[in-house]
Amino acid sequence: MIRTLGVCYYPEQWDEAIWSRDAARMVDLGLTWVRIGEFAWSRIEPEPGRYDWGWLDRAVDVLTDAGLRVVMGTPTATPPRWMLDRHPDMLACDADGRPRGFGSRRHYCFSHAGYAKDCDRIVTAMADRYGHRVAAWQTDNEYGCHDTVLSYSDAARDAFRAWLSARYGTVAALNDAWGNVFWSMEYSSFDQVDLPNLTVTEPNPAHGLAFRRFSSDQVRAFNARQVAILRARTPAPLAHNYMGRVTDFDHYAVGDDLDIASWDSYPLGFLEDRVGADPAHQAAYARQGDPDFQAFHHDLYRTVGRGRWWVMEQQPGPVNWAPYNPAPLPGMVRFWTWEAFAHGAETVCYFRWRQAPFAQEQMHAGLLRSDDAPSPAWQDVATLAEELAPSADPKAAPATTPKTAAQTTSRAPVGLIFDYDAEWAWTAQPQGRGLSYFALVLDIYRCLRRLGQSVDILRPDGRDLQEYSLVCVPGLMHLQDGLRQALEMVPSHVLLGPRTGVRDREGRTAVPFGPGLAGLDARVTLSETLRPDTPMAVDGGGAFVGWREALEGAAEACFHLADGRPAMVETGRLAYLAGWPDDVLADRVLARGLAQAGLTPEPLPPGVRRRNTATERFWFNHNSEEVEVSGRILPAAGVWREEV
Ligand code: GAL
Numbered sequence: 157m158i159r160t161l162g163v164c165y166y167p168e169q170w171d172e173a174i175w176s177r178d179a180a181r182m183v184d185l186g187l188t189w190v191r192i193g194e195f196a197w198s199r200i201e202p203e204p205g206r207y208d209w210g211w212l213d214r215a216v217d218v219l220t221d222a223g224l225r226v227v228m229g230t231p232t233a234t235p236p237r238w239m240l241d242r243h244p245d246m247l248a249c250d251a252d253g254r255p256r257g258f259g260s261r262r263h264y265c266f267s268h269a270g271y272a273k274d275c276d277r278i279v280t281a282m283a284d285r286y287g288h289r290v291a292a293w294q295t296d297n298e299y300g301c302h303d304t305v306l307s308y309s310d311a312a313r314d315a316f317r318a319w320l321s322a323r324y325g326t327v328a329a330l331n332d333a334w335g336n337v338f339w340s341m342e343y344s345s346f347d348q349v350d351l352p353n354l355t356v357t358e359p360n361p362a363h364g365l366a367f368r369r370f371s372s373d374q375v376r377a378f379n380a381r382q383v384a385i386l387r388a389r390t391p392a393p394l395a396h397n398y399m400g401r402v403t404d405f406d407h408y409a410v411g412d413d414l415d416i417a418s419w420d421s422y423p424l425g426f427l428e429d430r431v432g433a434d435p436a437h438q439a440a441y442a443r444q445g446d447p448d449f450q451a452f453h454h455d456l457y458r459t460v461g462r463g464r465w466w467v468m469e470q471q472p473g474p475v476n477w478a479p480y481n482p483a484p485l486p487g488m489v490r491f492w493t494w495e496a497f498a499h500g501a502e503t504v505c506y507f508r509w510r511q512a513p514f515a516q517e518q519m520h521a522g523l524l525r526s527d528d529a530p531s532p533a534w535q536d537v538a539t540l541a542e543e544l545a546p547s548a549d550p551k552a553a554p555a556t557t558p559k560t561a562a563q564t565t566s567r568a569p570v571g572l573i574f575d576y577d578a579e580w581a582w583t584a585q586p587q588g589r590g591l592s593y594f595a596l597v598l599d600i601y602r603c604l605r606r607l608g609q610s611v612d613i614l615r616p617d618g619r620d621l622q623e624y625s626l627v628c629v630p631g632l633m634h635l636q637d638g639l640r641q642a643l644e645m646v647p648s649h650v651l652l653g654p655r656t657g658v659r660d661r662e663g664r665t666a667v668p669f670g671p672g673l674a675g676l677d678a679r680v681t682l683s684e685t686l687r688p689d690t691p692m693a694v695d696g697g698g699a700f701v702g703w704r705e706a707l708e709g710a711a712e713a714c715f716h717l718a719d720g721r722p723a724m725v726e727t728g729r730l731a732y733l734a735g736w737p738d739d740v741l742a743d744r745v746l747a748r749g750l751a752q753a754g755l756t757p758e759p760l761p762p763g764v765r766r767r768n769t770a771t772e773r774f775w776f777n778h779n780s781e782e783v784e785v786s787g788r789i790l791p792a793a794g795v796w797r798e799e800v
Pocket of ligand 1: 507
C-alpha cells in the first residue's frame with residue numbers, strides 16, 4: 157500500500173492566471189491528489205441548462221498536465237440560487253417546520269423528487285465529460301453535516317408515508333409494531349401518519365426510530381442515484397467524505413455502494429464542538445486534539461470502506477466554525493497525518509490549498525495564506541512528503557521519523573461494535589439527559605486505547621467475529637439475529653452491556669427480558685439513569701455513571717455494587733456489564749476482559765496512544781511535553797514509529 161498526500165482546491169475562487177503556478181507548487185510540495193468541483197455548480201451551470209465547461213476543462217487540464225491526480229466532486233451540496241426558483245419547496249425543514257434557507261450550503265431535502273432529478277442531470281453531464289479524465293470521484297459533500305439528514309418538509313412526509321407502507325404493508329401491522337394502542341395513537345391509513353415533530357409531548361419512540369431509519373434510507377438512495385450514473389460513465393473509484401460524529405444516517409450502507417470511504421478530520425474543531433469532554437480535557441488538548449476521537453473515526457471508516465479509506469480533508473491550522481479556533485502546536489499537522497496512516501489511510505488530503513480572503517471561511521487556514529505565502533502547515537507537509545518518498549533512505553532518518561511507504565493494516569485483536577441504528581434508538585428514548593450511544597462506545601474505545609490496544613470497529617452483523625479475541629458490544633439495544641447467533645457461537649470473549657439486547661427490532665422492550673443470549677443466564681429487570689452527582693460506587697474502585705441496570709439470573713457476579721448487588725456477571729466467555737462505567741471502572745473491567753481473552757493490557761501514560769500495523773508500531777504522544785514509555789522518549793506532540 158502506498159501512502160499519498162493531496163489537497164482540496166477551488167480553481168473557481170482564483171484568477172485563472174495563477175492555476176498553473178498553484179499546480180506546480182502542489183507537485184513540488186509532494187502532493188499526488190487534488191480534489192476540485194464539489195461546490196462549483198453555479199459556475200458549471202450559471203443558468204438552468206446552460207453549461208459553462210470551459211473553465212473546468214482548463215482547470216482539469218492544468219492540474220493533470222502538472223502530474224496531479226484529480227478527485228472530482230459532484231456539486232450537489234450547493235445547488236445554485238436559480239434551483240430554488242425552479243423548486244421552491246426543495247428546502248429541508250427543521251423540526252419546527254421552518255424551511256432552511258438559501259445562503260450557505262446543504263439547503264436541500266433528500267426526499268425532493270424534482271431536486272433529485274436535477275442532481276441526476278448535473279452528475280450525468282459531469283460524468284460524461286470527465287468520466288475518463290479524472291482519477292476518482294467524490295459524491296456530494298459531507299452528507300448530514302449541519303444537521304441536514306432529518307427534514308420535516310412536505311416532500312419528506314409524503315416519502316415517509318410511502319416508506320412506511322412498503323415496510324409494514326398494512327396500517328394494522330404498523331399500529332401493532334409501534335404499540336399505537338397506547339394513548340389512542342392508532343391510524344387507519346398511512347396517509348394519517350405525520351412526521352414525529354410538533355407533537356404535544358414526546359412522540360412514540362417507535363415513530364421516531366422509523367423516521368430516522370427512513371431518513372437514513374433517503375440518504376443512501378440519494379447517493380445510490382449518483383453512483384449508478386457514475387458507474388456507467390467512469391472506471392474511477394467512487395468515494396464520499398463523511399463528517400466526524402455525524403450519525404444520522406447509516407454510513408455502512410452508503411459505504412457499501414462506494415469504493416473508498418473518506419472522512420474530514422478537524423481535530424481542534426471537533427474537540428471544541430463535538431467530542432463532549434469536560435473543560436479540563438479540552439484545555440489540555442486544545443492545540444493537539446482529543447487523543448481518541450480522530451482514531452475512532454479512522455477505525456470506523458476503515459470498516460465503512462471495507463479496507464479502503466482516506467482522510468479527504470485534514471485540518472491544516474485554525475478552522476472557523478468551532479466555539480474557539482486555536483492554532484495547532486507546531487508539528488501537529490504531520491502528527492495527525494501519520495496517525496491516519498497508522499490506522500490504514502491510503503491518502504490524506506488537506507483542506508485547503510490557499511486560505512480564502514472572502515466569505516464564510518476566510519478565517520480558516522490553508523496550506524498557503526491568502527497572500528500566497530506558506531502557512532505553518534506547509535513545512536509539516538513538506539516533511540511528510542519527504543518521509544513518504546519511496547526513495548528516502550530509512551537509515552538516514554532519526555529513530556523517531558516514520559519512513560516507509562508500504563505497510564498494510566493488520567486486523568486488531570479487539571473488536572468494538574458500532575451501530576447507527578442503536579444511535580437512533582438511544583436518541584429516540586435516551587431516558588436521561590445527555591446520554592448518548594456514541595459517547596458510550598467512544599468511552600469504551602478510549603479505555604481500550606488507554607490499555608494500549610489497537611481496535612477494529614465492527615458492523616453489527618456478526619460477520620468475522622471469530623477473528624477477534626475480545627468483542628465489546630456496549631449499548632446495542634437490539635441484536636440482529638445474525639449477530640446474536642455469532643455472539644453465542646464464536647470462541648471470542650464477549651463483553652455486553654449496558655443496554656445491550658434489551659429491545660426488539662421495533663424498539664419494543666424484549667420480553668422475556670434481554671440480553672437473552674444462550675449461554676448467559678442474565679436478564680435486565682430494571683434500568684435507571686443517574687444524575688451526574690449520584691454515581692453508584694462499585695466495590696474495588698470506580699462507579700457507574702449515567703446508566704445502571706438491575707440483573708436477575710444464575711450467571712455469576714464478578715463485580716459488585718457497594719451494597720453487594722451484581723454490577724457485572726459472566727458465564728464462561730460471555731459477560732454483561734450492568735451500567736455505564738467511569739474511567740476507573742472501565743479500566744478494571746476491560747483489563748480483566750483482555751486478560752481473560754489472552755491479551756495483555758499495557759496501560760499507557762495519559763495522552764499517549766499506540767497503534768500497530770502489520771509491520772509497524774506507532775506511539776502518539778498528544779501531550780505538550782515529552783513522555784517516556786518503556787524506555788522510549790516520545791517527543792512533545794510527537795510520533796514514534798518502529799518497524800517490527
Ligand atoms: C468541512 C467541509 C469543507 C469546509 C471545512 C471547513 O466540513 O467539507 O467544505 O467547509 O469543513 O473546516
